[in-house]
Amino acid sequence: MTASTDAAIVKLEDVHLSFGQTQVLKGIDLTINKGDAVSIIGPSGSGKSTILRCINALVTPQSGKITVAGTRVDQLTKESERIQLRKRVGIVFQQYNLFPHLTVLDNIVLAPIKILGADKTATVKLARELLEKVRLSEKADAYPGQLSGGQQQRVAIARALAMKPELVLFDEVTSALDPETVGEVLWVIRDLIRDGMTSILVTHEMRFAEEISDTVVFTENGRIVDHGSPQQIFHSTNNPRIRQFVGGLSGGGRGAVRDGEGI
Amino acid sequence: MSMAVTQTPKTTKTSSRVLRYVGFVAMPLLVVVWSLVDLSLGKELVEWIPYLASGFSMNILITLCAVTLGTTAGVLLGLMQLAPFWFVRLPAQIYVQIFRNAPALVLIFATTYIFPFEIVLFGNYLPFPDWVKAVIGLAILSSAYIAEITRGAVLSIPTTQWEATKGLGFSRLQALRYVILPQCVRRSLPPWMNVASSMAMGTSLASLVGVHELMHAATDASTAVRRLDFTIIAYVVVMAAFFTLCYPIARLTRRLEQRFNAG
Ligand SMILES: Nc1ncnc2c1ncn2[C@@H]1O[C@H](COP(=O)(O)OP(=O)(O)OP(=O)(O)O)[C@@H](O)[C@H]1O
Ligand SMILES: [Mg+2]
Numbered sequence: 001m002t003a004s005t006d007a008a009i010v011k012l013e014d015v016h017l018s019f020g021q022t023q024v025l026k027g028i029d030l031t032i033n034k035g036d037a038v039s040i041i042g043p044s045g046s047g048k049s050t051i052l053r054c055i056n057a058l059v060t061p062q063s064g065k066i067t068v069a070g071t072r073v074d075q076l077t078k079e080s081e082r083i084q085l086r087k088r089v090g091i092v093f094q095q096y097n098l099f100p101h102l103t104v105l106d107n108i109v110l111a112p113i114k115i116l117g118a119d120k121t122a123t124v125k126l127a128r129e130l131l132e133k134v135r136l137s138e139k140a141d142a143y144p145g146q147l148s149g150g151q152q153q154r155v156a157i158a159r160a161l162a163m164k165p166e167l168v169l170f171d172e173v174t175s176a177l178d179p180e181t182v183g184e185v186l187w188v189i190r191d192l193i194r195d196g197m198t199s200i201l202v203t204h205e206m207r208f209a210e211e212i213s214d215t216v217v218f219t220e221n222g223r224i225v226d227h228g229s230p231q232q233i234f235h236s237t238n239n240p241r242i243r244q245f246v247g248g249l250s251g252g253g254r255g256a257v258r259d260g261e262g263i
Numbered sequence: 264m265s266m267a268v269t270q271t272p273k274t275t276k277t278s279s280r281v282l283r284y285v286g287f288v289a290m291p292l293l294v295v296v297w298s299l300v301d302l303s304l305g306k307e308l309v310e311w312i313p314y315l316a317s318g319f320s321m322n323i324l325i326t327l328c329a330v331t332l333g334t335t336a337g338v339l340l341g342l343m344q345l346a347p348f349w350f351v352r353l354p355a356q357i358y359v360q361i362f363r364n365a366p367a368l369v370l371i372f373a374t375t376y377i378f379p380f381e382i383v384l385f386g387n388y389l390p391f392p393d394w395v396k397a398v399i400g401l402a403i404l405s406s407a408y409i410a411e412i413t414r415g416a417v418l419s420i421p422t423t424q425w426e427a428t429k430g431l432g433f434s435r436l437q438a439l440r441y442v443i444l445p446q447c448v449r450r451s452l453p454p455w456m457n458v459a460s461s462m463a464m465g466t467s468l469a470s471l472v473g474v475h476e477l478m479h480a481a482t483d484a485s486t487a488v489r490r491l492d493f494t495i496i497a498y499v500v501v502m503a504a505f506f507t508l509c510y511p512i513a514r515l516t517r518r519l520e521q522r523f524n525a526g
Contacts, residue, residue: 056430058429080434083432083434084432086429086430086431086432087431087432091430093426093427097424097427099424099442099446101445101449101523110441110442111431114441115432115433116432160430160431163431
């Protein structure tokens with residue numbers, strides 16, 4: 001990773017975390033610069049989601065330092081302090097989790113207006129711009145139940161962006177989607193990254209990760225086994241486990257077929 | 264008086280049409296025809312109608328007060344039962360467990376004889392009328408039922424909804440207020456309607472502690488007139504009146520349900 005620590009927006013140093021007896025993170029070191037797109041790949045249960053949850057204080061590690069946008073996350077003791085952090089860090093989940101009782105537009109404006117106290121007119125305007133960005137302008141008044149999975153996930157991304165976050169975490173946001181709708185969601189994320197949004201993605205879409213990432217991180221068994229440019233991780237690694245993992249996934253055609261064409 | 268709160272109403276279209284027919288057509292028709300066939304009976308009835316109506320207004324008043332009070336207290340108690348702190352949770356749990364299984368009549372007797380007939384407020388003696396005590400008795404019962412309904416509804420909301428609010432920087436209370444409770448309203452409407460109807464029926468128990476409500480008025484009337492046919496017809500009027508009290512509750516609930524379903 002680049003040497004300039006001034007630009008670091010996320011910094012994890014020797015982070016250890018266990019749930020009860022289970023050690024989940026066994027010393028994670030990770031530095032992410034402002035404007036970077038970082039993909040975290042690795043086998044199931046290796047701790048990818050847990051790393052994201054540490055970054056926005058949904059879980060607290062037992063030891064280690066976590067700095068996010070100038071805040072020492074590991075030192076936050078009060079829930080109210082963690083809430084302050086979460087307002088600045090967007091997260092999008094695998095199960096988009098839209099609020100089913102609200103229209104698409106209301107889903108997007110609820111948190112900015114009620115939680116940040118943002119101006120209503122300005123927020124609605126922002127929400128409409130975001131809907132345009134995720135290509136769902138015509139769905140503003142629809143309810144989540146009337147949308148496809150891909151459409152719902154794009155609304156969830158717009159909802160996270162409406163908080164004007166300093167970085168966005170994506171946790172396998174395409175894993176629950178029908179293959180046909182994966183592309184439209186990746187398209188939106190690609191756009192976002194091109195606009196310079198700092199993004200951390202946990203993903204199984206290898207082709208996509210290779211295309212958009214500045215850095216790829218491979219996790220296994222609670223450790224970061226390797227990290228580097230997409231070229232390094234996907235094509236010139238010496239680590240047999242990574243080769244096997246990457247080969248196994250893209251060889252199966254999932255990433256290769258889903259991504260790329262028509263988007 | 265059965266308090267069939269746990270039963271969810273599954274009135275099919277035909278059976279509700281039959282009910283409506285009996286309540287709004289058959290019973291009034293019986294009263295009118297019988298009064299016309301035997302004019303002396305009709306005359307008695309017309310004389311006593313204002314007295315019966317004054318009693319019935321008391322049933323409406325008690326129902327409205329008990330349901331309003333019971334719903335407010337019940338929602339609060341239901342949320343208290345889910346509080347993370349035991350000193351909030353425990354009192355609510357004890358309250359609900361005790362009163363949920365108490366017969367309405369016992370509660371009405373208890374409140375009637377435990378509370379004084381007047382209260383001293385800033386040196387003034389204020390009367391504490393029996394109907395208010397009946398309201399309190401029924402409100403206690405309905406609050407215990409509604410607490411359980413509220414608790415169940417909140418627990419039925421998927422945890423992913425909580426997760427989504429957390430990621431957006433909601434506090435627990437903000438999540439409840441803006442996301443969880445609005446979704447509970449629709450789920451709680453049918454059982455809430457059952458409680459409200461039960462309370463409407465339960466108001467007749469207040470006659471046993473001397474509240475001048477419809478049952479009491481009908482008993483007064485039949486004692487004064489001393490005619491079997493009058494007694495029968497007076498109680499048919501009572502039945503029709505209770506029907507008109509409960510029917511709008513059912514209609515209103517169904518209307519609300521449809522409105523929420525559309526969303
Ligand atoms: N709240 C929790 N309580 C107990 N164990 C947990 C909890 N959350 C995660 N774990 C465990 O921690 C380990 C890492 O979980 P994590 O969700 O971070 O993995 P992951 O890399 O995201 O996997 P996947 O690709 O399946 O999403 C798993 O073994 C999981 O069972
Ligand atoms: Mg995961």
